[in-house]
Amino acid sequence: MSQRKNTSPIAEYWCTVCEKHNKRMEAVKYCHDCVTFFCFTCEKHVHNMLAISSRHKMVERKDMPSMARTASIPITRCERHTAELLNMFCADHDEICCFLCKLDRHSDCNDIQHLPIVAKGIKLSPEYRDTMAAIQEAAGSADQVIRECQQLEAHVVKDAKSIAEIIDECCETLIGLINDLKNEAKTELAKRKDSVMESISAQITDYSKHKASLDATIAAIKTFEEAFNECQLFTDLKQGQKVAAAVQKIVSERETIAKYQTLEFTLSDEIQRLLRNCPSLGKFGLHIKDHDDKHVCNVTDICQLTNGEFLLTDTSNKKVKHLDAKYQIRNSIQFASKPLAACEVDASQAAILLQEGRQSKVQFIDTKSSLACLKSFPIGLNYTCSGLTFTAGELYVTCTDHRLRVFSLDGKLQWTLQNDGHGRPMFKEPRNILHNAEHQVIHVCDDHIGVVTLDLEGFVVNTAKLQKSLKCPRGLSTDLQGGVFVCSLETDAVLRLGPENGSQARVLLRHIDGIQKPCAVCYDKNRKKLLVVNQKSDTINVFSVH
Known part of the structure; x- marks a missing residue:
C-alpha cells in the first residue's frame, strides 16, 4: 500500500x-x-456542549510543551513518519502507531x-508489573x-599467557x-682435531728423522766426492738411493693418509x-571446558x-556439551549421573546413556534449543x-555383563546378543558402539578382542583383532566411505580401519x-576434519584427514 502524504501543517498535537x-x-x-x-x-461543539465538562481542567496550546513532563501525553515520534507522534494503539496488532500508520x-x-x-492507569496494571x-x-x-x-575473557587472557609461557619453554x-x-659436536670436533694433530705431529717427527738421514747422506757424498774416494762414494750413493726410495715411498703413502684425516x-x-x-612449533587445541566446570573434562563420546x-x-x-559447527560450546546440560555416550535419534532429539553406580538409564534430550530433558527409561540394575x-528405530546398548541389548524407543527390551552362531561369547568387555550407515553394520569396541563388526x-561379520598398534580400543566414528576411525588408548594412536574392518588398518x-x-x-x-579428545583433557584436537 502506498504511503499517503501528510497535507496538514506540521503540529505538535492533533x-x-x-x-x-x-x-x-x-x-x-x-x-x-x-x-x-x-x-x-x-472544544466548542463537543466538549463544552456537556454540562459535566464545564469544570474540567483545560490546558492552553502554549502550555502543552511544558505539560509533557507531568501529563500523560504522547512525546515519542514515529520512526516511519518522523513528523508524527506515536499517539495511537492498535490492539489487533499490539502495536503503537501514528496517525499516518493508522491510515496506511x-x-x-x-x-x-x-x-x-x-x-x-498502566502503572497499576498487571501488564506493567509483568513487563x-x-x-x-x-x-x-x-x-x-x-x-x-568477562570470565571467559579472563580465562582466555590467562590461557594465552600460559600458552605463551609454554611456547617460550618449548x-x-x-x-x-x-x-x-x-656441544656434543664441538666435543667430537675437539677429539677429532687432537687425533689428527697427534698424527700430524708424529709424521713431522718421522719426516724430521728421514730428513736428517737424507741430509747426512748428502754431506757424506760431498765429503768423499772431494776426497776422490770412489769406493766410499759408491757406497754412500747406494745407501742414499735406499734412503731416498724409502722416504719417497712414505711421502706417497702420506697423501692418502692426509686426505683421510681431513676434518x-x-x-x-x-x-x-x-x-x-614441521608446520609449526606446536598445535592449538580448542577449549571444551565450560565456565562453571569444576573438574578437568573427561570426554567419553x-x-x-x-x-x-x-x-x-x-x-x-556430568555434562552433555553442545558444540556448534565451529567446535565452540553453544550450551550444556548437567545431570546427576555420568553421561557415558550419546547418539542422535532424529533431527530434534538425542539419546544419552547415563550411569551412576550400577544404575543405568537412557535420557532423551531436545537438541533444537536448550538441551531440555524429555522422556527417559531405566535399563537395568544388575549390570552397567x-x-x-541408534538405527532403524532401535537403541543398541553395550553392557558389562558381556551382552549387547537392543531396546525400543519406549524402553522395551527387544532382543539380547551374547553368543555367536557357534555358541561362543561374542564379547568380553564391550565399550563404545556405532552404527555404520554406509555399510549398515554395527561396530563394537572390546577391550580384550578388538573391534567387532555385526x-x-x-551376526559377526568381521573382527579387527588387538595388535601392536591397537590396544584398548575406544571411541568410534566413520567417514564418508564407511572407513572406521578408532582410538587406541594404550598405544597413544588413532587408526583407520578399512571398509573390511581391519584388513587395511592404518595408523593416522x-x-x-x-x-x-x-x-x-x-x-x-x-568439514572433513577429525576430532580427537584425550583422556582427562580440556581441549579438543582437530586434524585434517585426507
Whole structure:
C-alpha cells in the first residue's frame, strides 16, 4: 500500500476527536479529565456542549510543551513518519502507531484507540508489573551473559599467557637440545682435531728423522766426492738411493693418509628434514571446558548431529556439551549421573546413556534449543553400560555383563546378543558402539578382542583383532566411505580401519601428533576434519584427514 502524504501543517498535537474520523486538525487545548486533545471546533461543539465538562481542567496550546513532563501525553515520534507522534494503539496488532500508520497499515483494523486513553492507569496494571519483571529478568540474563563473557575473557587472557609461557619453554627446550647437540659436536670436533694433530705431529717427527738421514747422506757424498774416494762414494750413493726410495715411498703413502684425516662436517639430513616438515612449533587445541566446570573434562563420546553440530559427554563434570559447527560450546546440560555416550535419534532429539553406580538409564534430550530433558527409561540394575547407538528405530546398548541389548524407543527390551552362531561369547568387555550407515553394520569396541563388526541381525561379520598398534580400543566414528576411525588408548594412536574392518588398518595419528590416551573420536563429515579428545583433557584436537 502506498504511503499517503501528510497535507496538514506540521503540529505538535492533533485533535483526538478529529483523528477518530481520519481528519487532521491542530489541537488548541487539552483536557486533563478527558485525556483528550481538542481543536477549536471540537472544544466548542463537543466538549463544552456537556454540562459535566464545564469544570474540567483545560490546558492552553502554549502550555502543552511544558505539560509533557507531568501529563500523560504522547512525546515519542514515529520512526516511519518522523513528523508524527506515536499517539495511537492498535490492539489487533499490539502495536503503537501514528496517525499516518493508522491510515496506511491499520486501515482495516477494528480496535484502534487513542494512546492516552489506553495508557491510563498502566502503572497499576498487571501488564506493567509483568513487563517490568520480564525486562528485569532479561536484563539479569544479559548481565549473566556479560559476566560469563568477562570470565571467559579472563580465562582466555590467562590461557594465552600460559600458552605463551609454554611456547617460550618449548623454544628454550629446543634451543637446549640444539645446544646439547652443538656441544656434543664441538666435543667430537675437539677429539677429532687432537687425533689428527697427534698424527700430524708424529709424521713431522718421522719426516724430521728421514730428513736428517737424507741430509747426512748428502754431506757424506760431498765429503768423499772431494776426497776422490770412489769406493766410499759408491757406497754412500747406494745407501742414499735406499734412503731416498724409502722416504719417497712414505711421502706417497702420506697423501692418502692426509686426505683421510681431513676434518669435515655436514648438518644432519634428519634434523633438516624434521624442521622443514614441521608446520609449526606446536598445535592449538580448542577449549571444551565450560565456565562453571569444576573438574578437568573427561570426554567419553562425541556425536555429530544432522545439522553439523556436536554433542560431547563429559563424565567428570556430568555434562552433555553442545558444540556448534565451529567446535565452540553453544550450551550444556548437567545431570546427576555420568553421561557415558550419546547418539542422535532424529533431527530434534538425542539419546544419552547415563550411569551412576550400577544404575543405568537412557535420557532423551531436545537438541533444537536448550538441551531440555524429555522422556527417559531405566535399563537395568544388575549390570552397567558403556555405549549406545541408534538405527532403524532401535537403541543398541553395550553392557558389562558381556551382552549387547537392543531396546525400543519406549524402553522395551527387544532382543539380547551374547553368543555367536557357534555358541561362543561374542564379547568380553564391550565399550563404545556405532552404527555404520554406509555399510549398515554395527561396530563394537572390546577391550580384550578388538573391534567387532555385526550385521543388523546380530551376526559377526568381521573382527579387527588387538595388535601392536591397537590396544584398548575406544571411541568410534566413520567417514564418508564407511572407513572406521578408532582410538587406541594404550598405544597413544588413532587408526583407520578399512571398509573390511581391519584388513587395511592404518595408523593416522601418534603420540608425536599430540595423541595421549585418546578416548573419543569423531569425523566431521561436513568439514572433513577429525576430532580427537584425550583422556582427562580440556581441549579438543582437530586434524585434517585426507
